[in-house]
Amino acid sequence: MAVDKNTKFDGALLRRLHSLHLQVNDLESQLARGPRQIKAGEAIVDQCKTQVQKARDDVKSATMICDEKQLQLKSREDHIEDLKAKLNTASSNKEFNLLKEQIAADQQANSVQSDEIFEGLERIDVLNEAVTEAEKELEEKIKEQQERTEQVESRLKVVQNDLDHVRDELVASEKQIPASVKAEYTRLTASRRDEALAPIEDDSCGGCNQILTTQMIDRIRLGFLIECPACAAWLYQK
Ligand SMILES: [Zn+2]
DSSP states (O other): SSSTTBBBBOHHHHHHHHHHHHHHHHHHHHHHHHHHHHHHHHHHHHHHHHHHHHHHHHHHHHHHHHHHHHHHHHHHHHHHHHHHHTTTOOOSSHHHHHHHHHHHHHHHHHHHHHHHHHHHHHHHHHHHHHHHHHHHHHHHHHHHHHHHHHHHHHHHHHHHHHHHHHHHHHHHTTSSSOOHHHHHHHHHHHHGGGGEEEEEEEEEEEOOOOBOHHHHHHHHHTTOOOTTTTOOOOOEEE
């Protein structure tokens, strides 16, 4: 036992100290949660930004492919014009027919190419709509994040205020701790926080469920400071 077993300690003070430690803990975890919520919201916004970028890239590459096909179409059209001009100067039937065949092949190729370009342009329209959608989504998420941040920040102010208040109360209550155990109390609560103290629950330690002897419970009732034999928490009556 780290403390003198004849030390008297007001049960109501222990109860109060424990309640204040629990409140400090709760408020501190609320404070820690705030920045995490803001960060999670930022991740959503970043995800939307990536989506917008991807949608824009899709338009860009579809446009490049389409432009390239249009260039090919144009150069094949020029080629057809050249071949047509040569028809008039063909020196033989064989050459004439060969030119005709080449023209027909080029025209066939360009017909397919035109269809592909048309499909490509339609696809670009669809991809542009996707960009608009993604930008709209991003705008919404940015707005949501601004609102979330404002809410969290204003709530954190309240929590911080409450925490300051509870800490002040704790400091005031700690002044009533018997001098003989003050150092031990400080050491215990520094390392174990609210778990340094525990109420008796159904004749057991409320911290670790260790069953307490009748003798221990009687001593606590008489106002003596008793540690849990298992977890060493300072026990008090609820
Ligand atoms: Zn215990």
